[in-house]
Amino acid sequence: MSNIRITKQFTFETGHALYGYDGKCKNVHGHSYKLSVTVIGKPITDVSNVKYGMVIDFGDLKKIVKEEIVDIFDHATVFNKNTPHVELAKELSDRGHDTILVDYQPTSENMVIDFARKIKAQLPENIKLHSLRLQETDTSFAEWFQSDNE
Template identity: 30%
Template sequence: MYTLTVKYHFDAAHALRSYEGECRNLHGHTWDVEVTVGGETLDDRDILYDFKDLKTDLTEVLAEFDHRYLNEVPPFDRLSPTAENLARIIFEKVTVRVEEATGGRVQVLEVAVWESPVARVVFSRA
């Protein structure tokens, strides 16, 4: 299997719902997000999926969240804006774009969300 990964970032604030610690208060992060896709076959250019296209997919999804208060952005207006939920939502949104562009030949394998240089969560295809 071929895999490729792109990374981008965005800045946003959030406040965790039902959380006992300091993170229940409004605070912000520079979120780093990595998306890894994979597939068995290359296209007619001998490319799995163009890095440029995957970066565009990711940056357009992240634009919804950039410089925003996540608690006010759907679906986080009703869903706690944890790193775990953010990873899953980004995974779902990028998956639609990649699978549509490749006819299902390429799949999103995982999304890693870093809320700091030393803390990340990964949502992956089971």
């Protein structure tokens, strides 16, 4: 049976600021992110299985990505916890805003690496994460491929 790639797309709104950056992105701002998650595997061949013919149920993939990424990052602001932005995050959090502290500069590149780690940990054993594409704007995105990371 052939390996097949399945892709599901997600959208979420997230704010961030890049501490120490020399351009406009040093300021707190947000993006309408688009995340494409592609997994690879063999379709189920057991005709008695309710998911016969599927690599993975799109609903199962959606549940993983929503729980690990979308529900956490949507309408939250991400800051690098190893910078003075931790004080801004605390102030926002004290005022009822959702903030996320990460141990990296919250660029699209670093976020997509983080997302890959989180999604891979939740996938069934027979399904592999093939790639992620995190689109920050209409013309800018970061991609992660398993084949580049072996």
